[in-house]
Amino acid sequence: MSNILHSQDTPTLDSRMPESRPDVLAHVAGNVRALRAERGLSQDGLATAADVSRRMISGIESGEANVSLSTLDRLAHALDVSFSRLVRPPEMPDNSRIDSLAWRGQSPDSRATLLGTVPAAREAELWTWSLGAGEFYPAEADAANWHEMLYVMDGALTVEVEGADPRRVERGDFLIFTSDRPYLFANRETEPVRFVRNVVF
The missing domain is CATH 1.10.260.40 (lambda repressor-like DNA-binding domains)
Known part of the structure; x- marks a missing residue:
C-alpha cells in the first residue's frame, strides 16, 4: 500500500481532474x-x-x-x-x-x-478561501522569496499578478507563483469559488 505507481501503469482519474497526470x-x-x-x-x-x-x-x-x-x-x-x-x-x-x-x-x-513545491525559509501558512460571485481580493506585494500555492476545489478563480497575463484556474487545477508583486484574486464567474491557499515564506 505504500508503493508509488509502476512506470507502466496507467491510472484512471475521475472526471474532477482536468487532465490525466503521469506517475512520478x-x-x-x-x-x-x-x-x-x-x-x-x-x-x-x-x-x-x-x-x-x-x-x-x-x-x-x-x-x-x-x-x-x-x-x-x-x-x-x-x-x-x-x-x-x-x-x-x-x-x-x-x-x-x-x-x-x-x-x-x-x-x-x-x-x-x-502538484509542486517551493523553498521555505521560515514558515508555511495553510488557508481555505471562498469568494462569492463578483468578489475580489487585492493584495500588496510580499517580500522577496514569498510564494503563493493555490488549489481550486470548486468554481474557477482568476489570478492577476502585476506584469503577467491573468490566469483562470478551474476546479481541480492549481497555480504556484512568486508574490513579490501586487496581485489579485477574483471570482469573475456566476458561482462561488472555493480554494486552498498556501502562503510560503
Missing part, C-alpha cells in the same frame, strides 16, 4: 541515472548510501521496479537533492508545476498527487 516513476529512472553519474557513484555506491539493495537501484533505473515513497526519500537524501528534484520532469526548470501522481491505493478513489 515516469521521470525517476532517468533522474536517478543522471544524478548518480554526476556524483560519480556506482549502483553499489548509491545502494549503500541509500540503504537499499543494488537490485532495487538497477530496477529503478531500468523502470522495472515498484518503489515506496520512503525509498525515494532515502535516494534523494543519498543524492543530496530534494524529493521533488528526483521526481520532476527533467525539462521543467523548477518545481512549481510537477503535477504527478505519487501514490495510488487499492481503491480508485485513493490517490496522492504531488
Whole structure:
C-alpha cells in the first residue's frame, strides 16, 4: 500500500481532474541515472548510501521496479537533492508545476498527487478561501522569496499578478507563483469559488 505507481501503469482519474497526470516513476529512472553519474557513484555506491539493495537501484533505473515513497526519500537524501528534484520532469526548470501522481491505493478513489513545491525559509501558512460571485481580493506585494500555492476545489478563480497575463484556474487545477508583486484574486464567474491557499515564506 505504500508503493508509488509502476512506470507502466496507467491510472484512471475521475472526471474532477482536468487532465490525466503521469506517475512520478515516469521521470525517476532517468533522474536517478543522471544524478548518480554526476556524483560519480556506482549502483553499489548509491545502494549503500541509500540503504537499499543494488537490485532495487538497477530496477529503478531500468523502470522495472515498484518503489515506496520512503525509498525515494532515502535516494534523494543519498543524492543530496530534494524529493521533488528526483521526481520532476527533467525539462521543467523548477518545481512549481510537477503535477504527478505519487501514490495510488487499492481503491480508485485513493490517490496522492504531488502538484509542486517551493523553498521555505521560515514558515508555511495553510488557508481555505471562498469568494462569492463578483468578489475580489487585492493584495500588496510580499517580500522577496514569498510564494503563493493555490488549489481550486470548486468554481474557477482568476489570478492577476502585476506584469503577467491573468490566469483562470478551474476546479481541480492549481497555480504556484512568486508574490513579490501586487496581485489579485477574483471570482469573475456566476458561482462561488472555493480554494486552498498556501502562503510560503
